[in-house]
Amino acid sequence: MKPAAVHGHLDGLILAVIEDGPLHGYAIIEALQNRSGGALDLPTGTVYPALRRLERAALLSGSWSTVGGRERRTYTLTRAGRHALATQRAEWSEFTAVVEAVLRPATGTA
């Protein structure tokens, strides 16, 4: 999947992979790749500013910690972030249902 297709959905995808617990930048990139079966083809460098954008919007909280002997910034979903993720899921379900209904080959009597 090309970066342009992911554009606009990256924030929601990041919120979804952090939902289960705090993660640092590279672990988030790995989780995105694993959960997409390797189909997400976006520059990994775009994930770090996206994390800061979500933190600026108070959907994530970030803090520095030492993991594996390396200084890393770990992100946790905030209450506002959980709410934003739930909203995004509902909107996505509605959107895909509508698109699927239109795209589905018409069946019925001629």
Next chain:
Amino acid sequence: MRTADPITSHVAALERALRGPQRTRRGMIAEARAGLMDAADAYRADGLPPEQAAARAVRDFGAVGEVAPSFQDELTARQGRHSALLFTLVFPAMLFGWDLLWSSGLVRRGFDPAAPGLVVALARLQDVVTALVGLAAIVLLVATFLRSVPPRRVTRAIGLTGTAGAVVCGGLAVAMNVAGGHSTAVLLGTNMAAVVAFAGSAAVLALIIWQSIRTLRVCSDAA
């Protein structure tokens, strides 16, 4: 001579391309560097030699020209937020500070009887302008929390608000003292509290203008 490894040179090139608050910039760069090293470690664990592993990590990360605009957007937004927070605090602080000073009796008004009406009108206008700029700063501060608002646009608005607020408030202060005639000179010559208040206000206005210029410069460098 040993050449710099791909991660170090890539991160250095990214850092050179960015403008904005030093602490946030360093934090973002440190985070990107740690991520690149993690990615290189993963490739090494898969059996790639170190140089190739680092080169693959850099390739996955994206070219500086490709990723720098998103990094810069965040730095621009942070610069705007810092400035908006400062303006939210200092404009109302100036307003309440002067009110407190007049009501405390530490500084007594000694307006020239020829122009008291004009001075009072200018003082009221000063209060209104200061309150409006403080209010605008609060609105713009809230806007920095919204992902839908383009960071450069809101940050430029914050820089312009600070500049306009400082220039108008400074201009009105000068006009008030000119309209007040010799009373300002008498006040400054006889009252130490007045000297401190005038110097403090001038320093605050200078700080606002300096912060506004920094903010507008980050916007123009990022353009």
